[in-house]
Amino acid sequence: MNKMMLHMEGLAVLVLSVYLYAVNEYSWGMFFLLLLAPDISMIGYLVNNQVGAKCYNMFHTYSLPITMVIVGLLLSYPLVLAVGLIWSAHIGMDRAIGYGLKYSTHFKDTHLNRV
Secondary structure (H helix, E strand, C coil), X not given: CHHHHHHHHHHHHHXXXXXXXXXXXXXXXXXXXXXXXXXXXXXXXXXXXXXXXXXXXXXXXXXXXXXXXXXXXXXXCHHHHHHHHHHHHHHHHHHHHCCXXXXXXXXXXXXXXXX
């Protein structure tokens, strides 16, 4: 049940991020171009599992994109807001399909399950 709630939470973040992105009428080309950009952080796994997990988790927690959304709103920076929403959508999408934060033991070991 708890795992399902985390998946639903991710789906809610994805839907809300896409909705806010659409309401602001940002470029869909930019959305699809940047949607998978946080996955570049997996390059850390070329070093080892510990570095890979740290890099991946840094780009797959909500703290940085939410900060971008807040800064974009408060300072009226549409590009910062758009990128923050895309980034949040990516994390929500990952959580909705079962990809969670990584443990340093193995790439497939996440806080949601073993992928």
